Amino acid sequence: MTAADVLLLALGxxxxxxGVLVVATKHLVRAGLYLVVCLGAVAGxxxxxxxxxxxxxxxxxYVGAVVVLLLFAVMLxxxxxxxSDDLDRPGWPAALIGGGTGLGLxxxxxxAYRWSSVELPAAxxxxxxxxxxxxxxxxxxxxxxxxxxxxxxxxxxxxRPDIGRPPADRAADSGRSGVPAGRTGxxxxxxxxxxx
Amino acid sequence: MRPVIPYVTAALLFGLxxxxxxxxxxxxxxxxxxxxxxxxxxxxxVTADTTVRSELPHGGQVFALFVIVLAAxxxxxxxxxxxxxYRLRASVAVDEVPLTxxxxxxxxxxxxxxxxxx
Numbered sequence: 001m002t003a004a005d006v007l008l009l010a011l012g013x014x015x016x017x018x019g020v021l022v023v024a025t026k027h028l029v030r031a032g033l034y035l036v037v038c039l040g041a042v043a044g045x046x047x048x049x050x051x052x053x054x055x056x057x058x059x060x061x062y063v064g065a066v067v068v069l070l071l072f073a074v075m076l077x078x079x080x081x082x083x084s085d086d087l088d089r090p091g092w093p094a095a096l097i098g099g100g101t102g103l104g105l106x107x108x109x110x111x112a113y114r115w116s117s118v119e120l121p122a123a124x125x126x127x128x129x130x131x132x133x134x135x136x137x138x139x140x141x142x143x144x145x146x147x148x149x150x151x152x153x154x155x156x157x158x159x160r161p162d163i164g165r166p167p168a169d170r171a172a173d174s175g176r177s178g179v180p181a182g183r184t185g186x187x188x189x190x191x192x193x194x195x196x
Numbered sequence: 197m198r199p200v201i202p203y204v205t206a207a208l209l210f211g212l213x214x215x216x217x218x219x220x221x222x223x224x225x226x227x228x229x230x231x232x233x234x235x236x237x238x239x240x241x242v243t244a245d246t247t248v249r250s251e252l253p254h255g256g257q258v259f260a261l262f263v264i265v266l267a268a269x270x271x272x273x274x275x276x277x278x279x280x281x282y283r284l285r286a287s288v289a290v291d292e293v294p295l296t297x298x299x300x301x302x303x304x305x306x307x308x309x310x311x312x313x314x
Contacts, residue, residue, distance in 0.1 A: 023216035102211015
């Protein structure tokens with residue numbers, strides 16, 4: 001057991017423990033905050049594994065952006081402040097499948113690696129990772145930027161009710177109450193969606 | 197460094213994510229459980245990068261970066277869907293979402309909201 005092993009064990013225990021709390025807590029906001037602890041512990045594991053750039057990107061994007069987005073969603077959906085009892089389905093199947101998946105994968109990996117030891121490679125600094133990305137993985141990198149653009153446009157279209165309506169719906173509106181009435185009918189719907 | 201420790205951590209995190217996705221009713225909590233699963237996959241990628249000596253160095257870490265970007269895009273679109281669902285149904289319980297709604301009931305529902313708004 002070297003110092004790296006002890007650190008990995010401690011950080012792994014923190015990550016799994018806060019992960020249990022994320023899926024088990026009855027407070028919506030606390031689930032998001034436990035997720036911060038879990039993702040931070042995973043970032044610490046990355047640091048011990050000498051993946052510096054991935055660790056800091058994890059802190060920036062996951063802890064900084066994704067969790068904040070999730071907390072925004074918790075608040076925008078009018079989540080109750082205290083504990084809520086209707087968060088869970090009664091679920092033996094979930095425990096069975098989730099536990100089976102986790103313990104099965106763990107058994108597989110323990111069987112594959114036993115208690116073997118490896119030397120840590122050269123640290124994954126920004127220079128080395130950037131060199132790899134722009135030397136060997138340029139095409140996936142560019143495809144990923146197109147995908148980010150697609151996700152951006154998709155999120156905008158999803159959250160605008162007035163530009164995603166099917167034409168049949170629009171035709172039904174205008175057929176029922178005439179074209180000018182249909183127009184005035186559509187405007188309050190959009191305004192109502194924003195004001196809620 | 198014993199690679200079995202981060203591998204087992206990742207496996208347990210993935211199991212927790214599966215459990216959360218199947219167990220939770222709130223759509224935002226389901227997204228959080230999906231994040232747990234994505235993190236488990238990232239952890240496997242980074243650990244494999246240290247244990248497996250490949251032709252291209254640091255391929256696992258590059259892929260972990262790609263997965264992080266994918267997760268950010270997924271959360272953005274997922275939360276747009278969740279907020280739209282909340283606006284339409286005033287609820288984000290995933291087991292109350294009607295999966296097969298006949299179009300005949302859709303049109304009166306839309307008309308009803310328009311009538312209410314007037």
